[in-house]
Amino acid sequence: MSFDKLTAWDRQHLIHPVTNFRAHERRGATILESGNGSWLRDIHGNEVLDAFAGLWCVNVGYGQQSVVDAAAAQMSRLPYATGYFSFASEPAIELARRLVELSPNSLQHVYFTLGGSDAVDAAIRYITHYYNSIGQPERKEFIALERGYHGSSGTGAGLTGLPVFHQNFDLPRPNQHHIPCPYAYRNPLGDDPEALIAESVSHLRARVEELGPSRVAAFFCEPILGSGGVLVPPVGWLKAMQDTCRDLDILFVVDEVITGFGRTGPLFACEEEGVEPDLMTLAKGLTSGYAPMGAVLMSDAVYAGIADGNASEFIVGHGQTYSAHPVSAAVALECLRLYHEGGLLSHGQSVTPSFTAHLQRMLEHPLVGDARSRGLLGALELVADKQTRERIDPSVKLHERLAAIAWENGIVFRTFGDSILGFAPALCFTEEEFDILFSRLWRSLDALLEQPDVMKAVA
Ligand SMILES: Cc1ncc(COP(=O)(O)O)c(C=O)c1O
Numbered sequence: 001m002s003f004d005k006l007t008a009w010d011r012q013h014l015i016h017p018v019t020n021f022r023a024h025e026r027r028g029a030t031i032l033e034s035g036n037g038s039w040l041r042d043i044h045g046n047e048v049l050d051a052f053a054g055l056w057c058v059n060v061g062y063g064q065q066s067v068v069d070a071a072a073a074q075m076s077r078l079p080y081a082t083g084y085f086s087f088a089s090e091p092a093i094e095l096a097r098r099l100v101e102l103s104p105n106s107l108q109h110v111y112f113t114l115g116g117s118d119a120v121d122a123a124i125r126y127i128t129h130y131y132n133s134i135g136q137p138e139r140k141e142f143i144a145l146e147r148g149y150h151g152s153s154g155t156g157a158g159l160t161g162l163p164v165f166h167q168n169f170d171l172p173r174p175n176q177h178h179i180p181c182p183y184a185y186r187n188p189l190g191d192d193p194e195a196l197i198a199e200s201v202s203h204l205r206a207r208v209e210e211l212g213p214s215r216v217a218a219f220f221c222e223p224i225l226g227s228g229g230v231l232v233p234p235v236g237w238l239k240a241m242q243d244t245c246r247d248l249d250i251l252f253v254v255d256e257v258i259t260g261f262g263r264t265g266p267l268f269a270c271e272e273e274g275v276e277p278d279l280m281t282l283a284k285g286l287t288s289g290y291a292p293m294g295a296v297l298m299s300d301a302v303y304a305g306i307a308d309g310n311a312s313e314f315i316v317g318h319g320q321t322y323s324a325h326p327v328s329a330a331v332a333l334e335c336l337r338l339y340h341e342g343g344l345l346s347h348g349q350s351v352t353p354s355f356t357a358h359l360q361r362m363l364e365h366p367l368v369g370d371a372r373s374r375g376l377l378g379a380l381e382l383v384a385d386k387q388t389r390e391r392i393d394p395s396v397k398l399h400e401r402l403a404a405i406a407w408e409n410g411i412v413f414r415t416f417g418d419s420i421l422g423f424a425p426a427l428c429f430t431e432e433e434f435d436i437l438f439s440r441l442w443r444s445l446d447a448l449l450e451q452p453d454v455m456k457a458v459a
Pocket residue numbers: 114115116117118120149150151152222226227255256257258283284294
């Protein structure tokens with residue numbers, strides 16, 4: 001199929017996620033053709049180094065033949081099994097058991113979804129059901145973080161704290177609330193970890209008090225805010241938020257859709273601080289993007305509340321045709337094997353110092369105001385003035401221009417609208433690939449800075 005035909009049909013028919021429809025039509029699609037390791041090839045044969053693992057999901061890298069084989073074998077044996085009517089499949093049951101074994105001790109039950117948005121949505125529905133079941137129907141208020149991202153489902157997008165997911169969608173709902181997030185680089189308190197933690201705790205306490213402690217159902221957060229600009233709270237923050245939720249007697253939900261599966265070092269970010277949430281949402285690295293799948297993990301107390309409360313006689317009406325899909329489950333089991341027995345988790349940990357050092361070195365570039373990361377999840381924040389931390393005028397559309405220059409230089413990463421660059425390389429990235437990535441990035445930033453209006457905006 002010719003490129004011209006494909007781009008024309010794309011413009012006419014394919015709606016892309018989170019995009020300005022007309023701007024996409026003008027730009028046209030970048031059509032990807034294949035991938036191997038951390039490298040992507042486009043339809044014209046250009047090779048680019050993918051420092052974003054697709055959409056922070058292809059943690060095992062492209063072209064893992066054992067994952068393809070696992071999917072093919074399951075497709076031949078049993079391509080579909082419903083979870084309805086008490087049916088199940090072997091890989092789905094095994095995967096549920098493995099996830100419970102590997103995740104924090106508090107989590108004992110798993111509901112599988114198709115991705116992260118519906119995992120968050122399922123969590124909200126189960127929490128609502130739980131409180132109604134245990135006779136606390138007044139607990140309907142949900143709290144999350146400004147700049148947090150919890151997907152774009154009809155309800156979950158209201159917990160997301162990013163305005164584009166609300167505008168014209170009539171969100172957030174009246175029972176969805178946001179508190180300020182721990183954004184060290186732009187917090188007047190500076191980056192004193194204790195002060196940042198204390199501030200978040202007091203915001204949560206104050207909001208619960210304001211809403212009425214007996215009316216609040218849950219607090220949702222990511223261990224590191226990904227789509228909000230890779231905001232990395234200090235170590236100890238997640239634990240402090242958990243302890244505050246326990247003290248306030250509200251459910252604590254950790255969204256590990258990005259941070260799970262080795263992204264921050266351990267299998268789950270919760271591990272690093274011994275955090276044991278009441279519910280946890282997963283997706284992305286669960287199947288490394290080779291097949292769609294997400295999950296919500298649930299404590300025994302929440303499960304039992306639903307099972308034995310006022311609902312014990314009726315059907316819990318939550319389901320999807322593709323919940324616990326056997327092919328996705330087989331893919332996930334093989335990804336888990338690659339993370340552990342395949343050595344990818346430890347490889348990711350071993351190249352993390354190189355990633356961190358490269359990010360820190362980028363601070364010497366005139367455009368880079370902040371560098372932050374944990375594990376293989378990182379960001380650079382570009383600024384107009386390093387002293388005042390003034391943002392670059394959004395009308396410069398720096399993110400779009402940098403993405404185009406970077407592509408020309410053979411690298412892909414995420415460029416956010418507010419001049420933040422996000423990095424989430426696959427766990428198979430090598431030190432040589434980091435050298436390539438960061439030398440091409442430096443060159444791309446230089447090329448950007450040479451453009452007269454950018455130079456003027458940062459002068
Ligand atoms: C933290 C978090 N939660 C939920 C989601 C939604 O997942 P999905 O895009 O698979 O629906 C994302 C996606 O980026 C995410 O980063």
